[in-house]
Amino acid sequence: MYKVHCINNIAKVGTDALGENFALTDDVANADAIMVRSANLHEMSFSPNLLAIARAGAGVNNIPLDRCAEQGIVVFNTPGANANGVKELVIAGMLLAARDICGGIDWVERHYDDPNVGTLAEKAKNRYAGTELAGKTLGVIGLGAIGAMVANAGRSLGMHVLGYDPYLSVKYAWSLDRHVRHVNDLKEIWANADYITVHVPATDATKGMISREAIAAMKDDVVVLNYARDALVDERAMAEALQEGHVARYMTDFANSNSTQMPRAIVTPHLGASTKEAEDNCAVMAANEIRDYLENGNIENSVNYGAVNLGPMSTSLRLAVFHKNVPGVIGAITAAVSGAGVNIENMTDKSRGDYAYSLLDLSGDLDDATIESLTSVNGIYRVRAIRK
Numbered sequence: 001m002y003k004v005h006c007i008n009n010i011a012k013v014g015t016d017a018l019g020e021n022f023a024l025t026d027d028v029a030n031a032d033a034i035m036v037r038s039a040n041l042h043e044m045s046f047s048p049n050l051l052a053i054a055r056a057g058a059g060v061n062n063i064p065l066d067r068c069a070e071q072g073i074v075v076f077n078t079p080g081a082n083a084n085g086v087k088e089l090v091i092a093g094m095l096l097a098a099r100d101i102c103g104g105i106d107w108v109e110r111h112y113d114d115p116n117v118g119t120l121a122e123k124a125k126n127r128y129a130g131t132e133l134a135g136k137t138l139g140v141i142g143l144g145a146i147g148a149m150v151a152n153a154g155r156s157l158g159m160h161v162l163g164y165d166p167y168l169s170v171k172y173a174w175s176l177d178r179h180v181r182h183v184n185d186l187k188e189i190w191a192n193a194d195y196i197t198v199h200v201p202a203t204d205a206t207k208g209m210i211s212r213e214a215i216a217a218m219k220d221d222v223v224v225l226n227y228a229r230d231a232l233v234d235e236r237a238m239a240e241a242l243q244e245g246h247v248a249r250y251m252t253d254f255a256n257s258n259s260t261q262m263p264r265a266i267v268t269p270h271l272g273a274s275t276k277e278a279e280d281n282c283a284v285m286a287a288n289e290i291r292d293y294l295e296n297g298n299i300e301n302s303v304n305y306g307a308v309n310l311g312p313m314s315t316s317l318r319l320a321v322f323h324k325n326v327p328g329v330i331g332a333i334t335a336a337v338s339g340a341g342v343n344i345e346n347m348t349d350k351s352r353g354d355y356a357y358s359l360l361d362l363s364g365d366l367d368d369a370t371i372e373s374l375t376s377v378n379g380i381y382r383v384r385a386i387r388k
Helices: 011-016 067-068 083-098 101-110 117-128 143-158 169-176 186-192 210-215 235-244 276-296 328-340 368-373
Strands: 001-006 022-023 033-036 052-054 074-076 136-142 160-164 182-183 193-200 221-225 248-253 266-267 317-324 342-351 355-362 380-387
Touching: 001 276, 011 276, 022 067, 022 276, 033 276, 033 328, 052 276, 052 355, 067 074, 074 276, 083 101, 083 117, 083 193, 083 221, 083 248, 083 266, 083 276, 101 117, 117 328, 136 143, 136 186, 143 160, 160 186, 182 186, 210 235, 235 248, 317 328, 328 342, 328 368, 328 380
Parallel strands: 001 022, 001 033, 033 052, 052 074, 136 160, 136 193, 160 182, 193 221, 221 248, 248 266
Antiparallel strands: 317 355, 317 380, 342 355
16 A cells, blocks of 8 residues: 655646545655645655655646655645646736726726726726737747647637747647647847746746846737746846836736736736646646556656556566766666566666666566665666566
C-alpha cells in the first residue's frame, strides 16, 4: 500500500483517482508521494521514503527541483490541466481593459440609492466608453497549452493574432488556428500588437522579458496582460509607462506591493486556475502521474527527469535507476544485472540536463546485495526495485 500526503487541499476527485493501492496519510515522513498546489517546499527536508512530488498545477517554482533530482525524487506537474480556466481569465482581462466595466460598476455602486439613477446613468455612461476587440491585434508570447488556446480565442473574437514561440511543439502547432501568424522576432509584436499577453514559464531566460526596452518599443495605448508569472515583467518600468500613459492598461493576476500601486492596473488575486474544473483536472492528472510512477516506474510530465514509459509491468521485477547523465553509469547497471545471472528483457534510458533515469524489465529477481552494490556506484542517486 502506497502512502500519499496532501499539502494544500487537493480535490477529492483526484485523491479518489489514486486507486485501491493507495492511502492518504497525515505523516509526511512516511509518505511515498506528496501532492501539492502552492505551498513552498524549498525549506522542507524530504524523508528517504519520499519517491515523488506531484504539483497540481503547471508552475513548480515552489519546489526545489535539483535537490529532488539528486535524491531520486521525481517532480511532476500537470501541464494543460488548468489551461482553459486561465484562457478564460485572459479573455476576461482583455474585455475589462477594452471596456471600462470596472469603472461603470463602481459608478452604479456609488449611486445605487439615488431614485434618479436610471436617468443619471444615461448621462454618465459616456465616461466609461471603450473599444471593441474585433479588428485589434493580439500578440501572444508562448504558444503552449494556454497560449495556443488564447490565440485561438482571439481569432474567434475577430482579432488579428501574432504568435511568438521559438520552441513551438508540433502538438500545439497543429492546434493553432491557421490564421494565427507565427513571428520569429518579438519586435514584431512590440511594434504591432494592441494587446500583448505572455504565457511562458519564469526561467533565467524569461524573467524580466517585458523590460523597459520592450515596453518602450510597444505601441501607444497598448494593453499588457500577465497571467503567467509576475517575474516576467519589469514592474518599475511598467508602473512608469502606465503613469506616463504609454501603456493603457496592465492586467495581472499577481497582487504584490508593486502591482497594486500601479495606476490603471487591474489586479486579480491569482485566480487563473481557481475554477472547480481546473482544480479537478489538475488533481486527477497529478494522481494518475503518481499512480503510474509508483506502480510501474513510468514517468510522464516530470520537470526534473525525462519521460520514460515501458507500459504496465509484464515481468516480476522492474528496476528504476536515477543517475547522473555521465558516461559509464549504464554500463555499470547492466554489468551488475548480468553479473547476478539475470537477463534484461527491456530497457530504456532518458536524460534531462544533468540527470538521467533508466528503467529495466528483468527476467528474474535481484537480491538486496546486488541492488545495494548499485547504489554505491559513483553517479547513481537512487535505485528502486518495483515488484509485482
